[in-house]
Amino acid sequence: MKKIIGWSLLIYLVYVLAMFWYLFYGADTSIPSALKGTAADPATFLNAKELMLSEEYSKIRNLLFFVNLPYDWLLYFFILVLGFSMKFSTWSKAISKLSLVQTAIYLFYLSLLVEALSYPLKWISYTLSKNYQITTQAFSGWMKDLVIGFWVDYAIMFLIVSVLFMLIRKSGKRWWFYAWLCSVPFSLFLMFFQPVVIDPLYNDFYPLKDKELETKILALASKAEIPAEHVYEVNMSEKTNALNAYVTGIGSNSRIVLWDTTLERLNDEEILFIMAHEMGHYVMKHIYVGIAGYLLMTLIGLFIIHKLLTYIVNRWGRLFKIDKISDLSMLPLFLLLVSVLSFTASPVENAVSRHQERAADTYAMELTHEQDAAIRTFQELTKAGLSQVNPPYLVKLLRYGHPTMLERITYLETYDQEEQK
Template sequence: MVRKWAFNAVFAYLLFGVLMYAYLFYLADASVPHSLKGTSVDPSTFMNHRELMLSEEYSKIKNLLFFLSSPYEWLFYFLVLIFGVSRTFEKWAEKTSRFHIIRSAVYLFWLSLASFIVTFPLSYLSHSVSKAYHISTQNFHSWMKDELIDFWVNFALMFIVVTVLYALMKKFKKRWWLAAWILSIPFTIFMMFLQPVVIDPLYNDFYPLKDKQLETKILEMAAKADIPAKHVYEVNMSEKTNSLNAYVTGIGSNSRIVLWDTTLEKLSDKEILFIMAHEMGHYVEKHIYFGIAGYLLLSLVGLWITAKWMEKCMARKNELKVKGISNLSSLPLFFLLTSILLFAASPLTNWVSRYEETRADRYAMEMTHDSASAVKTFQDLTRTGLSEVDPPWLVKIFRYGHPTMRERIERADSSK
């Protein structure tokens, strides 16, 4: 039975991979409509022939890797369950101590290490592709350092979550999901405070914007928008990538507006001001707070569905090599189900994100009154990131938290 389940799971994954390859490389059309040829939306008007070719190749490969990664994770967790690997890790943990907190740490370490090793080839392939197409500038040593930081940061956070979660499962047999959700509220808010000042600096160096004239212009815009900003932060991303980006992170006194140094190097002041106005639009329209509220709502629904799903799976607990929901060996099942739910919910969360990004774009154009710079910014972002202007439908709904460049450029053009 176990071999049959394993064979079917691997076959299903390989079949899915073949179908996605056929869709992305042969069936999907990412070219702009003929009616838009020669307009500002047409990538051939702002990218040369080599850039167009590389963009098409790179986008297809990265999209395929994206669609292969989540099911690969599901396959890993499923095989860990049915082959009894999770139960073996639990036995190792039980031998180390009688204390639940130490058992959780030992079990989670072995599961995290196994996950890291199994998913490493896919992660390295993604990095290699980005390096080959000159999106990533990061050498292997630097990339591996980030991977190890990721491992230990995720381990530390998951140790807290798993220890509390399984303590709740033992205490509240039927309502553990509700107790877990209630405790997740202060934890989520705490992490929003912690992220910009503790976690992000582990990966990169942040410092106040060096160009003080540009910072003055940005702060003047912030003052007009009633944003209590005192600094704009710059981060040294050029050591790792050629891509451009800027973002807002954190809440309250820990909130930050951050510019990548690649953005400062490759865009004009007008384009940078448009990007900053866009980020200010997120702040003014309180998208961070709506995002937290939406995340907590989805978490409530997701935990409830996961709890019900896990109960049904316990009907086959012998095949899954799990004694019960509150046993640590059920953790891969929890991860499997929550990962599937997150993937299934991504079209909805991406749609909400695209709506908020559209609002921020509109706010930026109203603030700057510079649609020409908006168009140029979107074109430069497309070229430097080797992005698709009009991606295939499945790619858009599952990958895009921003509107497509076609949509953004068309809106900017129409506001002139």
């Protein structure tokens, strides 16, 4: 046991040092010489201090991402091999004979432990963002969101875990397929109700206040032949200085959301370009394509997890203190495999997302023909979020669901030329 824990920690430490070297010294984030002096060159729209801060902040934030991911894996691994999961299961069974009550108690113990051990990295991330003036949220507000997030995640996980273990116990080797069948309506249910039930727990949403801007957006929506009654703004200024807009929900609950920071920092032409971009997602049905892709990946992932769980429990069940996969104590191993497989699939998911974002940029240009406003928009997004214009390759591969700012601005600058070819 000591050797296993020791080697795990050593491998993690070597990995962290390797990522530190790569992000701070090994990766080339400079602007290609051919693009220097163009609108994509951050030196043309950021001052010297902003350039320095954007590089510093991005490097540290990326390091935290790469440190946090395997840290979560280590947590689940140690919870298993040190016997915490088995103890939680034993305690829950001693309190009640009802399986639902046992699941609720076990999951509370597990969630509380994981949250406590994950808290330091979350606090470091919050403090970093606060120090670089990206986050404006007070510590009390941040803690409130953390507590809300804990209970929301707990409630969702309770439903998932209860159904999952019921299927494992009753369906034998086909549990993974039935679990996937259950995930289809559940995923659609969450996506439908998230904008009106979950999101308002964290922020206040309301119809766009600027009626003159609303008229312009409605005219743009009419031009795009899509409904626009679902345009909302959200009060993010009390939490962040960053800018954003997004599409969320499905069916009658689908909506386009603008952060109030975006409304404050950008002019009407720039906001209309963002609106046209989000309308592009709507018109091209990217949300539904994303749902279909997610469900396909879930089906494949559950099948792989089924095979891996059977193999691991049969071969290393004693090490992980798991007798059979129907035991509640198996849950950390299941979550570990889900996390690893999600990470493995992230390059493909990000590549698809970047393709959709490029298509939405193109749609926005075709709808607005505001090339200068589009370029200024991405420059302002870079400045507000202290983003790296040209991030390291691994960061782009594993973190970026959008093209880099270098790619987006360069594309917009050459858009007219590409249209003439």
